[in-house]
Amino acid sequence: MLARRRVLLIVSGSVAAYKALELARLLGKAGAEVTGLLTGGGARFVTPHALQAITGRPLAADLWSLVEEGEGRGHIRLARTHDIVVVAPASADRIARMAAGFADDLAGAVLLAWDGPLLVAPAMNPTMWGHPATNANVATLLARGVTFVGPEEGPMAEAESGVGRLSEPPAILAAIERVLTDPTHGAPDAELEAALDAAIAGISGEDAAPRGGADRVTTRASSFSASSHPEAPHHLSGAEVHASSFSASWSSAAAVASHAVAGTASGALPLAGRHVIVTSGPTHEPLDPVRYIANRSSGKQGHAIAGALAALGARVTLVAGPVNVPDPQGVEVRHVETAREMLAAVEAALPADAAVMAAAVADWRPAEVATQKVKKGEGAAAPPLALVPNPDILATLSRHARRPRLVVGFAAETERVVEHACAKLARKGCDWIVANDVSGDVMGGDANAVHLVSAGGVEDWPRLPKGEVAARLADRVAEALR
């Protein structure tokens, strides 16, 4: 399948650059003709001799080399004599340069002169990958139809872990094959569609269309490409491939909403550059070292909201009580146990543009916490349980000196839901209340019927999966912050 396909492999500066040698070997084994190109950073991790020996072809190395220009290996010639350009690993810096169109080194010049299939395999620290600047750059490339593979989640070189690892060479090889053989493979994930739509709308100055089917994205992507690039159909298919592989590897949480995937690829996404704090789950209020007061909150709704906001490009700090649901991808998570710890984590995360307080915070905590397990006395009465009020995080934040522009609270009610929510809006001083009736199976369940209560009135939303409630709410937050 790759026999005699000409691959230009650009290796940029990352500790993962050694994997590019294995990729070059696999490409050669598959019959591809590989030309290696080391950026300045790439050459600090991989030697030119190693890459040249593995590809078996002269390396492209220097924008200003008279020899290379003379031998027909100059940047324009390199950009005209390959079937695909692969940037693996692509560092944060290289992605930024690509997005901005820098051409001050050979890789930059070739990439600017290149108008064929382009596959990017990012590798960087998870915080760098999650940074709004990187999100914006990825979104720019996404809108241009660049295909991404990875990054993957896992341990990193700096003893950190998260999303940022270079995809393994066989996965990159498979992505190259897919791009070269079927550039329209796969259907974009629904969340990613919305994010891509918003990214393209933002870049082209259009308003994002409401959520819809795949046709809508194709149409919008098409109009963007047609108006901005002479090779619109090619680039359009690239965008779809990107959507698919990005979604698969990065954002299963796209129900992130993930980031979001689209997670998260955002820049031109509506919440790019915004910081949103989300609380989720219950709190546990200890009585003694083994007992605590808790509630039935699962964290499903709050976690889905965090993911959905990240999918729209926000930097999200999720302050999570003890839950059994996994951390959403592309979100910074602070795990806490008690209400007071939750308040401290929320305040530490300020400043923020918005806050969505979805946690079911315990209203009271035991006045005393025994240092040893409280023992049952033979025939003795049960010990008295004295409670004191917990701080109200939502009310505190709503009146905080560094109050986020938009503060959203939740109201879990079992009767007169909207009436109680309206009263709560005024009492807490927040901007919106998402009110839900928890008398049924909402707590721990997968669906939710909510009312969005604000000074402007009450909206009744139909019963929806929690992921869809999250996506709608994230859209509304984006609208409010626009």
Ligand code: C5P
């Ligand atoms: O007063 P109630 O618990 O019904 O209010 C619910 C809303 O207030 C939710 O948004 C919840 O996260 C928030 N809350 C809070 N701190 C508390 C109690 C509730 O932030 N101590």
